[in-house]
Amino acid sequence: MRAVLLPMKLVLMSAMIVGASFPALSQPRTYQMFAAVLSNKSYVVGGENPGAGLFVSRVDAPGWQSRSFSNLRMFNLEILPEEGEGLYYTANGNGVIVSRDSGRHWRVTTGWQITEVLKIAAVPENPAVVYIGTAYGAYRSSDFGETWQPISQRFVYALQIDQQHRHRLYIGEEDGLRIGTDGGDHLMRAKGIAAPVLSIAQHPGQPDILFAGTEDAGLFMSHDRGLSWQPIESGDAAGATVYDILFSPHNPDSLLAATFAHGVLISADGGRTWRPYRSGLERMPVSCLAAHPGQPGTYFAGTLNYGVFCSRDGGRIWQPFGLNGAQIMELEIHAMTR
Amino acid sequence: MRGLILAFGCLLGLQLSGSFAVAVPGNQHDYELRRQRFLQTVAEAGGLSFATISARLALGREIEQCRADFLALLESPRGDMFYSLPIMGTYLHGYTFWTEEIHRKAREVWRTYLPYRGDTENHWVMWHTALLLAAQTWPDLPASEWANGRSSQENYEDAREFLEYWFRTTATMGQGEFDSPDYMDKFIAPLCLLYDFAADSLLRLQAEMALHWLLADYAIDYLDGAYTGGHSRIYDARILDPMTDSARGTGYLFFGAPRFPDEAWHGLMLYGALSSYRVPDIIRCIATDRSRPFFARERKRVRNIIRFGRERNPPVYKANYMSRHFSLGSVDGGLQQPIQLHTWDVTYLLDDGRSDQLFSLHPYYSAMELAMFFPEPVKMLVEDIVKSKTTYSSEDKWTGGSPYERTFQHQNTLIVLYDLAPDTPYRHIDYYFPKTLSRREVDSSGWIFAQGGKTLIAVRPFRPGQWREEKTAYRFRSPYLKNGHVTVAFEAEAFSNWDAFKAAIRATRLDLSALDSRCEVSYITLDGDTLRFRFPDQRRLNGRAVDLSQTPLFDSPYLQGNDGVLRIMHGGETLILDFNKPEIHYEKAGE
Numbered sequence: 001m002r003a004v005l006l007p008m009k010l011v012l013m014s015a016m017i018v019g020a021s022f023p024a025l026s027q028p029r030t031y032q033m034f035a036a037v038l039s040n041k042s043y044v045v046g047g048e049n050p051g052a053g054l055f056v057s058r059v060d061a062p063g064w065q066s067r068s069f070s071n072l073r074m075f076n077l078e079i080l081p082e083e084g085e086g087l088y089y090t091a092n093g094n095g096v097i098v099s100r101d102s103g104r105h106w107r108v109t110t111g112w113q114i115t116e117v118l119k120i121a122a123v124p125e126n127p128a129v130v131y132i133g134t135a136y137g138a139y140r141s142s143d144f145g146e147t148w149q150p151i152s153q154r155f156v157y158a159l160q161i162d163q164q165h166r167h168r169l170y171i172g173e174e175d176g177l178r179i180g181t182d183g184g185d186h187l188m189r190a191k192g193i194a195a196p197v198l199s200i201a202q203h204p205g206q207p208d209i210l211f212a213g214t215e216d217a218g219l220f221m222s223h224d225r226g227l228s229w230q231p232i233e234s235g236d237a238a239g240a241t242v243y244d245i246l247f248s249p250h251n252p253d254s255l256l257a258a259t260f261a262h263g264v265l266i267s268a269d270g271g272r273t274w275r276p277y278r279s280g281l282e283r284m285p286v287s288c289l290a291a292h293p294g295q296p297g298t299y300f301a302g303t304l305n306y307g308v309f310c311s312r313d314g315g316r317i318w319q320p321f322g323l324n325g326a327q328i329m330e331l332e333i334h335a336m337t338r
Numbered sequence: 339m340r341g342l343i344l345a346f347g348c349l350l351g352l353q354l355s356g357s358f359a360v361a362v363p364g365n366q367h368d369y370e371l372r373r374q375r376f377l378q379t380v381a382e383a384g385g386l387s388f389a390t391i392s393a394r395l396a397l398g399r400e401i402e403q404c405r406a407d408f409l410a411l412l413e414s415p416r417g418d419m420f421y422s423l424p425i426m427g428t429y430l431h432g433y434t435f436w437t438e439e440i441h442r443k444a445r446e447v448w449r450t451y452l453p454y455r456g457d458t459e460n461h462w463v464m465w466h467t468a469l470l471l472a473a474q475t476w477p478d479l480p481a482s483e484w485a486n487g488r489s490s491q492e493n494y495e496d497a498r499e500f501l502e503y504w505f506r507t508t509a510t511m512g513q514g515e516f517d518s519p520d521y522m523d524k525f526i527a528p529l530c531l532l533y534d535f536a537a538d539s540l541l542r543l544q545a546e547m548a549l550h551w552l553l554a555d556y557a558i559d560y561l562d563g564a565y566t567g568g569h570s571r572i573y574d575a576r577i578l579d580p581m582t583d584s585a586r587g588t589g590y591l592f593f594g595a596p597r598f599p600d601e602a603w604h605g606l607m608l609y610g611a612l613s614s615y616r617v618p619d620i621i622r623c624i625a626t627d628r629s630r631p632f633f634a635r636e637r638k639r640v641r642n643i644i645r646f647g648r649e650r651n652p653p654v655y656k657a658n659y660m661s662r663h664f665s666l667g668s669v670d671g672g673l674q675q676p677i678q679l680h681t682w683d684v685t686y687l688l689d690d691g692r693s694d695q696l697f698s699l700h701p702y703y704s705a706m707e708l709a710m711f712f713p714e715p716v717k718m719l720v721e722d723i724v725k726s727k728t729t730y731s732s733e734d735k736w737t738g739g740s741p742y743e744r745t746f747q748h749q750n751t752l753i754v755l756y757d758l759a760p761d762t763p764y765r766h767i768d769y770y771f772p773k774t775l776s777r778r779e780v781d782s783s784g785w786i787f788a789q790g791g792k793t794l795i796a797v798r799p800f801r802p803g804q805w806r807e808e809k810t811a812y813r814f815r816s817p818y819l820k821n822g823h824v825t826v827a828f829e830a831e832a833f834s835n836w837d838a839f840k841a842a843i844r845a846t847r848l849d850l851s852a853l854d855s856r857c858e859v860s861y862i863t864l865d866g867d868t869l870r871f872r873f874p875d876q877r878r879l880n881g882r883a884v885d886l887s888q889t890p891l892f893d894s895p896y897l898q899g900n901d902g903v904l905r906i907m908h909g910g911e912t913l914i915l916d917f918n919k920p921e922i923h924y925e926k927a928g929e
Contacts, residue, residue, distance in 0.1 A: 038714070039722075069452040069485065071418065075713075094455050094486075106452075107487025112466065112500035116457065116644070116713045135644040135713040155645035155713070174645050196716075215716060241717060260717050285717065304718050327718070 029294060029335045031059045034067075035308060035323060036074040036090065036330040051326050054090055054103065059292055059300070059333060062308070062322030067103035074329065075118045081334045083127045089145065091117035096132060096145045109145035119159035123166045131169060131184070133159040138171055140184050151184035157215075160200040162225070164207050170226050172197030177212060179226050192229035193220050200226075201245035204252050211271055213242025213257055221271055236262045237274035246289040250296040256315050258286035264301060266315050280318030281309060290331035302328025365594075365619060372591055372598075376611040380604055386411060388424035389605035395432045396612055405437060412443040415451035419461050422453050422468035423528055427609045430471065430535045448472050452485040457712065458641065459515045460524035463504060467528035470497035474537055498541070501532070505544050509551065509902040509917035511651060512638035512891055515675075517559060518571040519583035525552055526588055527606040530613035540920075546615065547915045547922060553592060553617050554906050556585070557625035558634050558897055559658055559667065563595035564693040566685040567658040567667020570638070571678040574729050577736040577770070578810045580693055592617040593625040597691040623908045624896045631661040633749050634894030640674050646710050655886040657747040659827075663687045664793035666827045668752055670886060671744040672874070676711045677727050679739030682752060684827045686790035694772040696788065696795060698823060700756050701764045702740035703731045733764045734813075746871040748863070748879055755822040757857040757873040767821050769797065769814035777836070778812065783844045786814075787836075794833065796843040798824045800850055800859065820853055824861050 033056070040051035054068035054077060068074070073093035080087040086102030095110030096117055110117070119133035128144050133156025139148040151169075158172030169180035177190040177197045195217035203209035212220040212229060218238045220229040231238070241260035248254035257265040263278030264286055285304040292298035297314040300321060307323035308331065381393035388411060391404045408428060415421055429436070429444050436444070455465040473494035481489045488496070515521050529552070532545035559566050565585045576583040579601065586599035587607040604611075636656040643650055654674045658667035668682035683697035708719035720731055729735040742762060746753045756767050771778055777789040788795040800823055803816030826843065833839040842864060852858040858872035870878040877884040892899035896907055906913040910927035 071416075071454050072452070073454055093457060094452070097487075105482070105487065106485075107481060108452075111496045112462070112503070115455075118713055243715070260715075285715075287715070304715065305721075 031292065031294060031333050032336050033057050033059050033290065033300060033308075034077060034079050034088075034330075034332045034334070035064070035302065035326075035328050036077040037323065038073050038075060038327040038329045040325050040327070051323065054088070055323060056103075057322060058336075059298075062320075064308075064322045068097070068099075068106060072097065076120050076330050077332065078120050078122045078130070079332050079334055080122060080124065080127050081337045086337070087122075087127055087144075089120050089122055089130055091120040091132060093117075096120065096130075098145050100144070109141075110148065114139065114148060119156055121159050121161050123161060125166065129166075129183075131159055131161065133157070133171065138169075138180075138184060151180060152178070152187060157196055157198045158200045158212075160202065162207065163202055163204070168225075170200045170202075170210065172200055172212065177226065177229070190222070190226050190229060192231075193217075199242055199244045199258075201247060201255075204247055204249075206252075211245045211255070211257075213240075213245050213259075215241050218242065219245070219257060219265075219271070219274065232271065232274070234267075234273045236276045237265055240265065243286065244288045246291060246299075248296070249291050249293055254314075256289050256291075256299060258289050258301060260285045264289070264299075264311075264315050264318070277316050277318075279316060280311075280320075284309075287328055288330050290333045293333060293335070300331050300333070302331045304328070365622065366616075368594055369591075369616070372594060373611050375598055376587070376591055376604065376608070379598070379600070380608045380611075383603075387605055388428040389608040392428045392431050392612060393608055395435055401435060404432070405435065405440060408432070408436070409440055409443060412440065412447055415447050415453075418453040419456050419465040419468065421451075422472075423464040423531070424605070424609075426468045426471040426475075427527070427531050427612075430475070430531070431609070431612050445476055448476065448485060449483055450485055459504075459513065460521050462500065463525055464528050466497040466500040466504075467532055469493050470501065470541075471531060471535055473497065474535075498538075501541070501544070505548055505917060505920075506902070508548065509904070509915075510891075512636070512654070513552075513555075514570070514639050514641035514651065516570045516638040516654070517555065517565065517567065517656070518569050519565040519576055519580075519585040520573050520678075521571050522552070522556065522565070522588055523584045523604075523606040523610070527609040530610045530615050533615045534613050543922070544917070544920055547917060547920060549615055550618060550621065550906070550913070550915055550922070551904055553588075554621050554624065554897055554904065555636075555892075556588065557593065557621050558636075558660070558892070558894055559665070560589055560593060560625040561628070561660065561665055561685060561693065562687055562691070563589045563597060563599065564685050564687070564695075565589070566660070566665035566683070566695075568656055568669035568682055569678075569680040570641070570654075570675045572680045572737055573678065573727075574736050577680075577695070580695065589625070593622050618906075618913055620906055620908050620911055620913050624906070627908065628660065628662040631659065631750075632895045634658045634660065634892075634897070635889050636893070637889045637891050638669075641676070641711055643710050644713060646706060653887070653889075655889050657745075659747070659750045661750070661793075661827075661829055663791055663829060664795075664827050666747070666750050666752055666825070668745040668747045668754075670875075671739065671754075673707055673710065673739050673741050675739060676708055677723060677730055678737045680737055681739060681743060682745055682747075682754065682825075684790075684793070684795050684825065686793035686795070686827075688774055688791045692774070694774040694790060696769075696771055696775070696790070696797070696825075698754060698767055698769040699736070699738065700740035700743050700758060700762075700767045701733050701735050702738060702742065703763060707741075731763075733766075734768070736768075736770060744871075744874045746869060746877045746884070748867060748869055749865075750827050751861070751863045751867070751869060752825045753822065753859060753861060753869055753871045754825070755857055755859065755871060755873040756820070758819040758821070760819065765819060766803075766815050766817040769799070769803075769816075769823075771812040771814060773811055779840075781840065781844070785840070785843055787840050787843070789830065789836070792830045794828045794830050794836075794839050796826050796839075798848060800853055820857050822853075822859065824848060824859075826863070 035055045037052045053072045055064045057064040076091035078089040088099040116135035123129040137153040138151040160170040162168035174196045176193045195214035199213035210222045219232040244258040246256045253270040255267045262276040263281040265274040267274045284306045288302040290300045301309045308321040309318040310321040377393045473490045479490045582601045587604040589595040638654040639651040655670040664686040683695035685695045709716045742758045775788045775790045779787045786797045801818040806813040847862040849860040860870040890900035898905040902917040904915045912925040914923035
């Protein structure tokens, strides 16, 4: 659940800017990218699915390696590399599967009741607290996923933890968005948005501003921390299906949106206007995005059935970056810690 | 633990059905012959498969090759629950044959291979059965010894809890993947393995009761090998060649269908043939006694609706009129299953022991329908599904439900109404008239008269259409938004001759005056009953509203069931399955 980690990415960016004061951070850093792969192009249940699960590659050149069981249907992930020996949360058809040693060992922490886990988000400051969105509702755990308390009972498309108020949640559902307070104990419906909400992103510096991407209803923006929403009427953004929204870690006025039919939408004015860029992504559904923390203008896009792509010019032109034929559901980039 | 399993397996090998009077000796002899035929057929099959290994071992042949083959399969895990279940079936049934290396490899699979546990009812039953048997076979192991990172005890408890849930749900709400010629063996096989190998006596009892339950459910729709009426899931291939469905193997083995279904693959049902489970004779009698016609109603449930629905598991209402040589059966219609729903048919027996079916459908597909049942991105679903269900989006497909289709059945009369939305992908309905029909006459009255075997069928399309000859059938395509038909079926002996049949049907009264305005029709049957039907769900029989919501799980002369209890009745005897306790009762008239 990359969006939740935005603050961490900004911390990283800030640390790099002031790196002279921190010798350990002033050295060149290397990064690795994590991909949640739902399936390969030809998979059907009962067949072989060697290209699915968690994959890891360095970001300078594609060199993907499986880091989990190969035949999971992985929908989402949350990587906390600094936590312990590397805490990996993954959301799968089989439930929540967790590694606490950077993928060497795994444990299914959910029982038969929790299945089709689609989203997962942990609280970075307290990673024992983790939320999931499933086909049957949202749940909360306070013990690294060992036990779960239900929050809602409806299909969850998107799940976002507020970056300041960690007990506040944004849950995308089929008819809009609900806001959970007190860790989801109380839910209220947001106003002004009635379409399925597939993606949510919070402004890294102005947390009252949020964006939501929908199925067939384009992008929405909120200026009151998600309580009310206004559609963004901007060319191709209107009516688009938006699977992911990404703030540039280097310039929060620069945003990217992953869409089903419009390639990558890019805004350079804080989300008011958007333009589509498809070069290299023609006819490909784009499902998720990630930014290179150390190289402004370098972005990665996950696609549905076509693998990962990379742009080094701010999202204008895209080139293949491996995992061809895979359905990529999520990408995260982290500094290598070990 | 190995010793314990061995002793238990031997014990089971000697027992028959412990809780109920079993087949009489003559039937038992016949059963053994069929079982041998089953084993022989699977043993002769080529290729590397768990079932073939088990069949050969059971026949005591090619032991060394079986060991080598099993080892080869253990060394390349793949296939999710379709691997995990047979691995345990073959491992436990062949336990005494295995070398230390094989025992070690079988254990290793569970330490290193984590399959996808699936997204539907048959997947989950197979997976949790396999997991329970594995956890029981290798108890007391820590989490590090299991690929899923859970201890033997955790795995056992999780699987046990799921199975408890499934027993309870099936006995109170019905199955979601109900009455499927293609998927029934995916339930029968795991239940047989639980019956044979579960160490928990309560679980063995529940497995036995569930086997009785599912087989009784099958028996009421069974006609000489054919699984008749509406189905939750069936593949196009089974429509085109009904002899290839795997349920025929179940029918042959347990009910003694007259013809062994050579055309079908019986891999999973092999575990039924190996099982010590024996179907109670009362159920076999229900399956085979067609001395008098009967009308059966049932309630099932829709598979889990995860979005775009008001209810998680809405009810499905079934009706089936069963006669000696045919059945006319239906579900009430709508989007009750994604992809493979078979809403209604007339199944008729042919003189050579085969059967075939006549039906209609509206070829519908949509991403929204799939999204109700599958969690993947909506816009990708059609493309994803077509990878395995290749005809899903075809205008010519022969399986699938439609939101624009509803049925109203009373005895051997069925009205089907279609109220197609103008923006639906295909604005026509198709009828499947098999080439096995010996007669097919388009009458100037508007009726289509047909005969298949000893069954007379009359179909009255509400709109005209065009005929197209295909490999196995004549397709009648009718391109109208408000559409439908009346279909009736009779034993040939009910009429003195073909002309008398046609004359009688022509004389019945059909009122189509409200079809355009309200999508409503009425029809007076040969018996004088008046059926009035307005799309989608207003059904009136002789002036009185028909309330399907009052339908119990089972309602027929042979099966009465609801709320976890099923009474199976035949010949003055009653077998009672009570999942609330749980226990099996047997009652005889006069006792």
